[in-house]
Amino acid sequence: MRENKLDIKQLKKIIQLIKSAKRVYFYGIGSSGYTSLEATQRLLRMGISAFAETESNNMFMTSSIISKDDLIIAISSTGSTDSLVRAIELAKKNKATVVALTSYDNSPLAQLADIVVGVQDTNYINDARFINSQFSIMYVIDVITTLLLKNNKYHDRMTRTITSVLNEKYDAYNK
Template sequence: GYTAKELTQRLIRMGIAAFGMTESHSMYISSGIVEKNDVILALSATGNTAEVNSAAKAGQKQGATVIAITGIEDSPLYQLSDLALLVKNSNFVDNARFINSQFAMTYIVDIITTLLLDEKDHRTKMDQTIELITNNKFDKH
């Protein structure tokens, strides 16, 4: 969920309409109103999260493209997605509590946003938002 929120913030700052959702009802509602030019970027470490998978399927029925970032190749999310980005998962470690599966997903988010910033319009919007934030003087009166 935190990785999805981070990606959402980055995309918004580039001028890309994005909505990061972690609550199942919001996922279902949004996936029910997407259109064929929309993209659902579904993040799930295991690819077995029922709510994420159901929302992704519903979005596909509406014509949206589903891109998955997941750690398990034979998972339901990996199998249903139009494009899947496979990341390392922590299942190979005896005690997964010490390995954070978000690291690999965050790395993919870094790659995606870096590639998007190669596009001039996205870079311009990002620069504008950085300038707005750093130069904004709040009126204290």
């Protein structure tokens, strides 16, 4: 069994990539797609231009027009999802920076990525069907978003967006 420990220096590099990116795309299919949606919502609340691509055709369209100023955070437990890997190959041809969140360092996705964050795979647990493979990936996203929120600009934006949504719900409820 591989020992996984998050590398804080690596995570800080990812934070810098997010801060400097024109757009941040989260790619994920299936349960990784749901994780992509959650990650996107978190960045949007901080005022970061973020998009979730959870369907292969959208990944191909985005990858075909992406640029060196964009960042893709590709989420795949196996790192072998064929359509995701092919979309990343296309994005790399267009000079996009790619971060992979995956359980396999030697997967096709990991081989294409500029930065690979290794996460624990549920195959190491006796009952993989009981434990969602996205838990360890979501933990990495938790750490990344927590580090981003140390920046006053992102923290203030998060507060404003949350307040805005809560006020809207409160106003609608009290009508």
